[in-house]
Amino acid sequence: MLKKSGVLFLAALMVGCAGIEDTTNLVQQGDWTAVGERDGVRGLPSRSMSDLQALAAKAGVDAVNVAEYEQGYNEGVDRYCDVNNAYEIGLSGMQYLGVCANMENGVRFELEWQRGFEDFQSADQTF
Numbered sequence: 001m002l003k004k005s006g007v008l009f010l011a012a013l014m015v016g017c018a019g020i021e022d023t024t025n026l027v028q029q030g031d032w033t034a035v036g037e038r039d040g041v042r043g044l045p046s047r048s049m050s051d052l053q054a055l056a057a058k059a060g061v062d063a064v065n066v067a068e069y070e071q072g073y074n075e076g077v078d079r080y081c082d083v084n085n086a087y088e089i090g091l092s093g094m095q096y097l098g099v100c101a102n103m104e105n106g107v108r109f110e111l112e113w114q115r116g117f118e119d120f121q122s123a124d125q126t127f
Contacts, residue, residue, distance in 0.1 A: 027059035027061055030063075033068045033069070033072035034072060036071065040073040040075065040076020042076075043077075044099070045098075045099060049066065081099065081106070083109050083112055086113040089113055090113040091119055093124075096110060
């Protein structure tokens with residue numbers, strides 16, 4: 001199982017690096033809706049204005065479109081917070097950062113995620 005954890009870590013690292021590059025490309029294209037959607041669908045907290053400005057500066061862009069980012073983020077979070085996905089998200093080992101807490105099914109989402117995450121942890125302990 002140790003090999004499995006190493007492979008999962010390596011895969012997550014590669015996806016994370018690709019995600020940073022893809023996000024920079026989206027910012028350069030001015031597609032703030034897609035940037036927000038990517039953050040939301042990954043269950044990440046919404047970026048602050050200073051984070052968005054830093055992202056724009058890194059990409060060599062002057063303007064941030066907060067309204068488009070928020071629209072995309074809300075769409076992404078709505079998809080992420082679907083209770084039908086919660087168990088699988090937990091089972092994949094992904095951390096839950098509380099982005100669904102204030103939604104109608106937020107408590108149910110967290111319970112299903114927790115059930116999946118516990119199964120992930122117990123599967124990782126078996127040799």
